[in-house]
Amino acid sequence: MAHRKKNRNVGVIGVGQTKHSSHREDVNQAEMIHEAVREALDDAGLKMDDIDCLVHGNMELFEMIHQPDLWHALGTGAYGKNTFRLTTGGTTGATLFCAGDNLVASGMYDVTMVIGFEKLQEGHTTGGITNMADPLWTRSIQTGALTGTCAYDLIQEFGEERANQVAMMYRIIMDQHAGLNPKAHRAFGLEWDQMDHLIKTSARLVGELKIIDMCSQSDGACAVIMATEEKAKELSDNPVWIRDHITVHREESFTMLGYDQATVPPLTHKVAAEALFKRNGISKPADYFDVFEMYDPSSWWGVDWLRAFFLLEGDEHLKLVEEKEIAIGGKIPVNPSGGVIASNPIGATALVRPAEACLQVRGDAGPHQIPTPVNHALASGFGGTMWTVLIMLEKELGW
Amino acid sequence: MSEKFGVKVEDIFNTMEERFRPEGAEGVDASFGYDISGRGRWKLTVKDGSMKIEQTDDLGGCAAVIQADADTFVGVNIGKVDGTAAFTSGKLSVDGDVGAFGTTAKLFKRFTPPKKELTVGEYVLDMFGTLEARFQTGAAEGLDITIGYDIGGEEGGQWTARIKDGKCTVTEELVPSPSLTMIMKAKDWVELMLGKVDAVNLLTTGRAKVEGDMNLATKLGELFAKYTAPGEEEEEEQELLVLKKIISVNQKFATGPVMGKYLNGLKEKKILANKCRECGRMQVPPREVCALCRIRCDEFVEVGPKGNVRLLDTAYYASPDPLTGETRETPYGLIYILLDGCSGQEVFAHFLRDDQLDRIEMGWNEKKGTIVRPVWAEERTGKVADIKYFEIDE
Numbered sequence: 001m002a003h004r005k006k007n008r009n010v011g012v013i014g015v016g017q018t019k020h021s022s023h024r025e026d027v028n029q030a031e032m033i034h035e036a037v038r039e040a041l042d043d044a045g046l047k048m049d050d051i052d053c054l055v056h057g058n059m060e061l062f063e064m065i066h067q068p069d070l071w072h073a074l075g076t077g078a079y080g081k082n083t084f085r086l087t088t089g090g091t092t093g094a095t096l097f098c099a100g101d102n103l104v105a106s107g108m109y110d111v112t113m114v115i116g117f118e119k120l121q122e123g124h125t126t127g128g129i130t131n132m133a134d135p136l137w138t139r140s141i142q143t144g145a146l147t148g149t150c151a152y153d154l155i156q157e158f159g160e161e162r163a164n165q166v167a168m169m170y171r172i173i174m175d176q177h178a179g180l181n182p183k184a185h186r187a188f189g190l191e192w193d194q195m196d197h198l199i200k201t202s203a204r205l206v207g208e209l210k211i212i213d214m215c216s217q218s219d220g221a222c223a224v225i226m227a228t229e230e231k232a233k234e235l236s237d238n239p240v241w242i243r244d245h246i247t248v249h250r251e252e253s254f255t256m257l258g259y260d261q262a263t264v265p266p267l268t269h270k271v272a273a274e275a276l277f278k279r280n281g282i283s284k285p286a287d288y289f290d291v292f293e294m295y296d297p298s299s300w301w302g303v304d305w306l307r308a309f310f311l312l313e314g315d316e317h318l319k320l321v322e323e324k325e326i327a328i329g330g331k332i333p334v335n336p337s338g339g340v341i342a343s344n345p346i347g348a349t350a351l352v353r354p355a356e357a358c359l360q361v362r363g364d365a366g367p368h369q370i371p372t373p374v375n376h377a378l379a380s381g382f383g384g385t386m387w388t389v390l391i392m393l394e395k396e397l398g399w
Numbered sequence: 400m401s402e403k404f405g406v407k408v409e410d411i412f413n414t415m416e417e418r419f420r421p422e423g424a425e426g427v428d429a430s431f432g433y434d435i436s437g438r439g440r441w442k443l444t445v446k447d448g449s450m451k452i453e454q455t456d457d458l459g460g461c462a463a464v465i466q467a468d469a470d471t472f473v474g475v476n477i478g479k480v481d482g483t484a485a486f487t488s489g490k491l492s493v494d495g496d497v498g499a500f501g502t503t504a505k506l507f508k509r510f511t512p513p514k515k516e517l518t519v520g521e522y523v524l525d526m527f528g529t530l531e532a533r534f535q536t537g538a539a540e541g542l543d544i545t546i547g548y549d550i551g552g553e554e555g556g557q558w559t560a561r562i563k564d565g566k567c568t569v570t571e572e573l574v575p576s577p578s579l580t581m582i583m584k585a586k587d588w589v590e591l592m593l594g595k596v597d598a599v600n601l602l603t604t605g606r607a608k609v610e611g612d613m614n615l616a617t618k619l620g621e622l623f624a625k626y627t628a629p630g631e632e633e634e635e636e637q638e639l640l641v642l643k644k645i646i647s648v649n650q651k652f653a654t655g656p657v658m659g660k661y662l663n664g665l666k667e668k669k670i671l672a673n674k675c676r677e678c679g680r681m682q683v684p685p686r687e688v689c690a691l692c693r694i695r696c697d698e699f700v701e702v703g704p705k706g707n708v709r710l711l712d713t714a715y716y717a718s719p720d721p722l723t724g725e726t727r728e729t730p731y732g733l734i735y736i737l738l739d740g741c742s743g744q745e746v747f748a749h750f751l752r753d754d755q756l757d758r759i760e761m762g763w764n765e766k767k768g769t770i771v772r773p774v775w776a777e778e779r780t781g782k783v784a785d786i787k788y789f790e791i792d793e
Contacts, residue, residue, distance in 0.1 A: 251690035263743035
């Protein structure tokens, strides 16, 4: 995959998020977005006048508002400014982040703010996702984003007992992380002794995918401000540098469920990780990175994708979970924020990943800050039908 | 009793008949069980717009049985616990048809706990217990005063509120010579605070006495927020409106010649794939190009109609069909089939006959899954539903 050195370095200098929640009837969309925008500006110590360009994104099929950026100008501060709108499904937030980086790195703008939001309670999530499928055939068959295939895969490969145990361990670790994050939508306070009970009794949605495994539907927004190296150093004491990112796309089809090991189609997460780490000279990503904010739509996917992103073999990814190495305090903490299972305002979700990773690098994550220094952070975005955005962040320049 | 919420489990069941909404029971013909740990089991039967609730250990024949502890069950019913969160976290579980159980949400008006009438003594304690919390710092600027309360009668007592530096401290004693002292019986004090009798009335009839700085007495209303009894609604805030909309759009999509050929094939009970000249893969339904090789695919091949199941994804979640708005019957099975003539990952997705969900074996590598065949609709117009579903080929 072609990759050129950046025209100029780009640093994240401001991060803002709403508290994610199931209901925000107290504010309208523009007002909710403004909460994140305000927090990001305050975090960066900037005013709207300092922002050269905005990028706005969400999944418009959820709330059925086309060009919501026009209405939202009341909350984003976009009036009279360069503004772009992006929507790439589940990856929207991560695409926003990459676009912001590209706009600044290219030399077009010095300071850019990217904004992702969703108010899922104002629309119909499963309907929205289904309506993304092609209307000629697939739309009539699909049921939103729910599928038991990943659970089936893990059970086939590692046996029912171990697969279920690992998925539920992952779930409980994420819930414990969410309990530390005041912005998380759901934190149930799950305990280890509930594991077997939950495995047995949690209601099944599709196949072995249980309701406890699946991500939430949330209302929330996230905003991130980026600046060129020169500006970032001038405006911020602790910019987080965007080292590199990659997007790997795929055709819209489910031709990956034939269960024929001779013809396994490549998983975009793995294609992305291999290419990104190769061009950055990283051979053992699980050793190199200090934290990973992963787009994990369910505990099964969360477990499975560790192998792809960290280029692991066999059951190494299961061991990371079983030995709690992915928990805060472990070797490679995954989603100290609680991840997507805890909070999922979809158009913001994939932006919350690098935003949270930046807070970890700065040491500003608060109660869910991991205790050891964070110099290298990884963040991912995911969209159906299976595509990937992967982002690398650094504390210091000069990689 | 749910200690946490002060409501008995029995209260919820005993009020079901008066809370029943026949309009919410339309089309419901089922029994539902409630198993409240340590408290007992109940069976609710709904039929023809009427209901019956009975306490019984026999929950046979129930479409679904809900299990929860008393606090969770009561909390959900009085709106203090989020039902979805309780269900998701396993505090409340449903054995049986979750979708059917969902219909019970519409059957009843919400349970509202009867308002508990406090005794005069309880009121007095609560009124002084909340006095500090009701203090309004803004109105107390520059004040350095003490207010004595001498509340007579068996249920009374003596209190002093000390206001200084914008803070209010309440102690259960009467300090010597307060700036202002109010003297009255407990019953009158309670009625005054609840707004059932006004101060002038009490003073003129001699039921209340005020000693000290009378000017201060007129300021009390500003120094303390109005007392509200426990459980009573606070002053109503501005109502937030939610506007409800339903979007309904007539749409028509051009199929183009490739999908058009395929959809026309269905009318003739033929399933057409197209083959990539470069990599040889079959696509069904056919696609205009092979996205991997980026070349046009114009070789059509009839495949199937039988094939072997590679994956059965059983949906238990009663999601609405976004195309019709109707809730799909659950469980239903989505199957990925390798139609005869296809191989590897060239699967075709469709639905399985509802009553065959537990009879399907899935394929794996060389091993073939259960062989299925399409069941065609009588009238075929070139759409997904031209195949009603697939069924086991036997």
